[in-house]
Amino acid sequence: ASDRLRNKFRGCLVGAVLGDCFGANFEDTALRFISLEKVRKFTRERYQKQEVLLYTNDTAMTRSLADSLLSNGGFNGTDMAKRFAEEYFNDQSRFYGGHVPDVFYKLQMSNYTDPEGPANQQFDGSGSYGNGSAMRVTPVALFTHNRSIKEAQTLATKTSRITHTHPDGINGAIMQMLAVRESLMLNADQDLDVFAFLDKMLIYMEDIEHTLPTNITAAMEGMDEVEKNSAFGNGIVAIEAVPAAVMAFLCIARKPNNTFMDVIEYALSLAGDTDTVGSMAGAIAGCFYGYNLLPKGWIEKCEGTTYAFDQADKLFDYVMQHDK
Template sequence: MNTTSTSSTQPKDSKISVDYFIGCLLGALLGDCIGALFEGQQDVPMESVEDLFQDLTNEDLTLDQLVPLEFTDDTAMLKSVAESLIRNKCFNARDVANTFVSEYFESPKRGYGGSVVDVFVKLKKDKVSDPFQPAREQFNGSGSYGNGGAMRIAPVALFAHGNIEHMLDIAAQTTKITHTHRLAVHGALLQTLAVHQALVADKSKLIDTKIFLSELKEKMKSIEQNLDEE
């Protein structure tokens, strides 16, 4: 795998509407902002979520009457991935890492976990000489198996949707800047596949969730077997 940069091989005849790209990113943002209100709660009554949505869609309420929504580190890092891919027109590990670091130090109070902050501090200190080294060193060399890769991965699925192998390679490398444990990488790959599968689905039909999940499991099973053999 190329750990520095990889060019996009997206097909020129791709006709996926930009509306789906916008919808994916806005959906991730909204989910992050709403989910943040309930983070840390063991039990979240469905009524609480429904009441929140009713308020958000109530045109009679003014902004100062609504519960303020703020995005977390999930969106901050997702945005960083998207910005880097757009800026470079390819995956560039050092640029992604630099963007993560800049975003964190500009706005640190987004709910970042302590482990990833340690990575950013080391990356900044070493001027991102090796974008992967700080993450590799964590937890006695086993790396973090948190969900940090998965939570920010949507732009990768959009950027490289025309080539699944290339898409998964970028997803893995993007994740390893902060999370190197195989479970963290596999989780990010699973989320990438889920976004991709929704993106290319037949939009004239409602998605059958059972079929969607079944297909996703089969794809992931094959990927995990291949990765474990490497």
């Protein structure tokens, strides 16, 4: 049982990197749709000609978040803020969101004394509702695997508030965390009960935001009739990207013969913010299928998969040692 869970931890973090790296190839917020045929030309053939597929800010920040939790044995806002900002200053080429660098500069200038202060000032004081805190929240679900939902939600919220304090930004992070948490408990050999998955999410999100899971339920029910990608949008804001990722996972993984690759390819076909939707769907799906079912060819081509693999093991060992 413990090997099985370790395999899920690995699948989760490596899956997130694969979605980011493959998604980065398609990111274009002007697009509404990419045909599966076109996606597969790249994901099944053309990628092999590349020397390496680079990861973006989604992976960079996920790493920093996990490293901070591990080295502090829990949340330390100053440390996490510092890791996010220093990672950005070390490498600004990772396609960060348009406004979040302001937060990093202010954090650095104030020497990280008030980790939430700069985020609170974004967008005239309403805070960012971009998907940037949902895109990196995955390690929270792993770190709190044996703890209560409440504790997991609180931790997701704290990690969000360093850059994203708008309720939509925070709720997006909570929703993505819950989807990964739920997927950790499932067995890919058994049928995926889509509506049970969504019902659980609805219960846990009741206090904070119930429209998102309801929308997904509606989209799932109408999936054969409606244009799949008109359900939520596919943009850079949390209320579009997170439901799109959860929906992509659910509507592909529910079919027994589908694979991790099918989930990612479908997620990328939604177009728009493909690296982020791909990465979030990749975390949920990687967790569901486990590392051993991820495509080896993809793992070899993507930058950062070894780091993610090792980090998953560290998180797993931490959880086993501390939360028995």
